[in-house]
Amino acid sequence: MGSAAGAWRIGRPRGGSPRTGGQWAGDRGFVTAEAAVVLPVLVTFTVALVWALMAASAQIQCVDAARAGARAIARQDPEGAAVASAKRVAPRGAKVAVSREGDLVRVEVEAAAPGPGALNVRLRADAVALAEETVGAAAGTVGDS
Numbered sequence: 001m002g003s004a005a006g007a008w009r010i011g012r013p014r015g016g017s018p019r020t021g022g023q024w025a026g027d028r029g030f031v032t033a034e035a036a037v038v039l040p041v042l043v044t045f046t047v048a049l050v051w052a053l054m055a056a057s058a059q060i061q062c063v064d065a066a067r068a069g070a071r072a073i074a075r076q077d078p079e080g081a082a083v084a085s086a087k088r089v090a091p092r093g094a095k096v097a098v099s100r101e102g103d104l105v106r107v108e109v110e111a112a113a114p115g116p117g118a119l120n121v122r123l124r125a126d127a128v129a130l131a132e133e134t135v136g137a138a139a140g141t142v143g144d145s
Helices: 002-011 030-074 079-089 133-144
Strands: 095-101 104-112 122-130
Touching: 030 079, 030 095, 030 104, 030 122, 079 095, 079 104
Parallel strands: none
Antiparallel strands: 095 104, 104 122
């Protein structure tokens, strides 16, 4: 029994427990200092992750808006209706531009990513579709030759 009591004393810090000024008393402030460094890093990482997810979502909305506008123009919907269709799907404040290049119609959507000024990047997407009125005309000219 005496040896067990001696073993207990050997492993015990001198001067009592670490909280009462023993050998480990100098380590008390390290946890606070580590937390003071780690918590702002974690908050910054979380904010950056949320911003990246919101920017990715806005980019997907731009792609969907360009696709919807190009489909509408290709179906020969009025340009105003096609632009309105694209703006319904696009992120808030997006700019929609429609152009025609021969048989192809192109819709470009540009929007700002959500976030503060430093993280405010421009997102852009475009879609191209073959105009439907040219599908029958092109088939007729191929068969005539």
